[in-house]
Amino acid sequence: MTDRRAVRHRAPVGAPDARTLPHRPEVVVVGGGIAGLTAATGLAERGVAVTVVERQDELGGRVSAWTDRLADGSTVSMSRGFHAFFRQYYNLRALLRRADPGLSRLRPVADYPLVDGEGRRDTFRGLPSTPPWNALAFALRSPTFRVRDLLRLNARAAAPLAAVSVPGTYDRLDDVDAATFLERINFPPAARHLAFEVFSRSFFAPPSEMSAAELATMFHLYFLGSSEGLVFDVPDSAYDTALWEPLRAYLAGLGVRFRTGTEAGVVARDGSRWSVDGLAADGVVLAADVSGLQSIVSASPDLADGDWRSRVLGLRIAPPFLVHRLWLDRPVAPDRPAFLATGGLDPLDNISVLDRYEREAATWAAEHGGSVVELHAYACADEVVALREQLVDRLHRLYPETAGARIVGELVQWRRDCPLFGVGDFARRPRVRTPFDGVVLAGDGIRIDLPVALMERAAATGWHAANCLLARWGLAGHELTTVPVRGRFAPLRALAALGG
Numbered sequence: 001m002t003d004r005r006a007v008r009h010r011a012p013v014g015a016p017d018a019r020t021l022p023h024r025p026e027v028v029v030v031g032g033g034i035a036g037l038t039a040a041t042g043l044a045e046r047g048v049a050v051t052v053v054e055r056q057d058e059l060g061g062r063v064s065a066w067t068d069r070l071a072d073g074s075t076v077s078m079s080r081g082f083h084a085f086f087r088q089y090y091n092l093r094a095l096l097r098r099a100d101p102g103l104s105r106l107r108p109v110a111d112y113p114l115v116d117g118e119g120r121r122d123t124f125r126g127l128p129s130t131p132p133w134n135a136l137a138f139a140l141r142s143p144t145f146r147v148r149d150l151l152r153l154n155a156r157a158a159a160p161l162a163a164v165s166v167p168g169t170y171d172r173l174d175d176v177d178a179a180t181f182l183e184r185i186n187f188p189p190a191a192r193h194l195a196f197e198v199f200s201r202s203f204f205a206p207p208s209e210m211s212a213a214e215l216a217t218m219f220h221l222y223f224l225g226s227s228e229g230l231v232f233d234v235p236d237s238a239y240d241t242a243l244w245e246p247l248r249a250y251l252a253g254l255g256v257r258f259r260t261g262t263e264a265g266v267v268a269r270d271g272s273r274w275s276v277d278g279l280a281a282d283g284v285v286l287a288a289d290v291s292g293l294q295s296i297v298s299a300s301p302d303l304a305d306g307d308w309r310s311r312v313l314g315l316r317i318a319p320p321f322l323v324h325r326l327w328l329d330r331p332v333a334p335d336r337p338a339f340l341a342t343g344g345l346d347p348l349d350n351i352s353v354l355d356r357y358e359r360e361a362a363t364w365a366a367e368h369g370g371s372v373v374e375l376h377a378y379a380c381a382d383e384v385v386a387l388r389e390q391l392v393d394r395l396h397r398l399y400p401e402t403a404g405a406r407i408v409g410e411l412v413q414w415r416r417d418c419p420l421f422g423v424g425d426f427a428r429r430p431r432v433r434t435p436f437d438g439v440v441l442a443g444d445g446i447r448i449d450l451p452v453a454l455m456e457r458a459a460a461t462g463w464h465a466a467n468c469l470l471a472r473w474g475l476a477g478h479e480l481t482t483v484p485v486r487g488r489f490a491p492l493r494a495l496a497a498l499g500g
C-alpha cells in the first residue's frame with residue numbers, strides 16, 4: 001500500500017483462537033469464489049472449523065480456470081476471462097498474500113490504452129499517480145477532452161464525482177442513471193464513450209441501466225479517491241495455478257475442508273444451530289452468486305423474514321457477456337498492448353493478448369509461432385453466434401495482422417451471472433448481516449457501505465462476513481483497508497453538498 005490516505009478499518013477485538021473455546025464453532029461457507037474463500041480464510045485463521053461447498057469442480061468462481069480441449073484435441077487452459085487486479089484492491093490483495101506474501105505471482109500491466117470508433121486513443125501510461133493531477137493530466141492530454149470541455153463542465157453537478165462517500169453518494173445519485181448524469185454534467189460525448197462507457201460496461205451494464213451512484217463510486221475507487229496510480233496487475237499464469245491452488249493448500253493447512261462439485265440446496269434451522277443439506281454448523285456464509293443465493297433462499301423456508309427475502313429475490317442480474325478466446329497461428333504485432341479497452345466499437349469491449357502475460361498462453365504461442373487473443377463483449381443484446389462474428393471482425397480491423405491468421409482453436413464463455421447495479425437498487429440491496437443469527441451473506445452483489453467494487457467488494461464482504469460470525473463467538477476479527485471513505489478535496493465536498 002502506498003497511499004498514505006488509505007483508511008484502515010480496525011479489526012474487532014476478541015480471543016485469538018476458537019480452539020480455546022468450550023465448543024469449537026463450525027461454519028459452512030457456500031460458494032468458493034473470492035467472497036467465500038475470503039470468509040473461509042478469515043474464519044479458519046481464528047481456529048473455526050470450516051467446510052466450503054462449491055458447485056463447480058474448481059475454486060475461484062468467476063475468476064476460476066480449468067483445463068479445456070480445442071477442436072484438434074490439444075489441451076489448453078481456459079477461464080472466464082481477463083481480470084484487472086488493481087493496486088487499491090487492498091482486501092483482495094490481503095487474501096492473495098496468504099498464499100503468496102510478496103504477491104510474486106502478479107505482474108503489472110504497464111499501460112492499457114482506450115481506443116474509440118474514430119481511432120482516438122487515450123492512454124494511462126506515465127500519468128502522475130496522485131489525484132487530482134492524475135485526472136487532470138489524463139483529461140488534458142486526451143484527444144477527446146479539450147480545455148474548453150473542461151471549462152464547460154457543470155462543476156456543481158459534477159462535484160459528486162470528486163466527493164464520494166458511501167452511502168451519501170447513493171442517497172444523492174442512486175435514482176439517476178449514469179447516462180443522464182453524464183449529460184447533466186456536460187461531459188463531452190466523445191470522452192463519455194472513451195472513459196465512462198468503458199467503466200460502466202466493465203460493470204456489465206449499459207450506462208442507461210446503471211446507477212450514477214455506482215459510477216461515481218467507481219470513479220472514486222479507480223481515479224479520484226486513490227493515489228495508487230491507475231496501474232493494475234494480472235496473474236502471471238492461469239488463475240488456478242497462480243491463485244486458487246496455492247490458496248486451497250494454505251486453507252487445507254488450516255483444516256478447511258472442500259466439497260467441490262457440490263451444489264448447496266437448503267439452509268435449515270437445527271435448534272440453535274443451522275444445517276446446509278444436513279451438514280450441521282453453528283454459522284453459515286452464503287457467498288453464492290445472485291441466482292445461486294436466490295435459489296437457496298427460495299428453497300429454505302426457515303430463512304423466514306418477508307422483507308429480507310424480497311430484498312434477496314429482488315437482486316437483479318446484468319445482461320449476458322461473451323468471452324471469446326482464440327488460438328491463432330500467427331503472432332499479433334509486437335507493439336500490441338497486453339490489454340486494450342474499446343469504446344463505441346460495439347459489441348467489442350476489450351482485447352487482451354494472453355501470451356504477453358500468462359505463462360500457459362506464452363508456452364502455446366512459442367510452440368506454435370502464434371498468439372492467444374481474448375475478446376470480451378459485455379451487456380450483450382445479440383445472440384452468441386452473431387456476436388462471435390462481429391467480435392472477430394472488430395479484431396481484424398483493429399489488429400489487421402490477425403485477418404490472415406488461421407484460427408487453430410477457439411473457446412467461448414457465454415454467461416449471465418454478474419449483478420446489475422441498477423438505478424435505485426442500492427437501498428434495497430441485502431447487507432452482509434441478515435435477520436438470522438449465524439447466517440451472513442458475502443459477494444460482489446451484497447451491500448457494504450465502503451468504497452469498493454467488483455472483486456474488491458467480494459473480498460471486503462467476505463472479510464466482513466467472517467468478522468460478523470467471529471464477533472458472535474467473542475473471537476478477534478480482521479482489519480479491512482479501503483481508499484479514503486470520502487472525497488479527498490474539501491472544496492469539492494462542499495460544492496457537492498450544495499448540489500443537494
Ligand SMILES: Cc1cc2nc3c(=O)[nH]c(=O)nc-3n(C[C@H](O)[C@H](O)[C@H](O)COP(=O)(O)OP(=O)(O)OC[C@H]3O[C@@H](n4cnc5c(N)ncnc54)[C@H](O)[C@@H]3O)c2cc1C
Pocket residue numbers: 030031032033034035036053054055056060061062063080081082083084085262263264265287288289291292293296321323376418442443444445453454455456458
Ligand atoms: C468476464 C469478466 C471480467 C471481469 N473483470 C473484472 C475486472 O477486471 N476487475 C474486477 O474487479 N472484477 C472483474 N469481474 C468481476 C469479478 O469476477 C467478480 O466481482 C468476482 O469474481 C465476484 O466474486 P464472488 O465471490 O462474489 O462471486 P462468484 O465468483 O460468482 O462466486 C460465487 C460462487 O458460488 C458458487 N455457487 C453458486 N450457487 C451455489 C450453490 N447453490 N452451492 C454451491 N456453490 C454455489 C458459484 O459456482 C461460484 O463459484 C469480471 C467478471 C467477469 C465475468
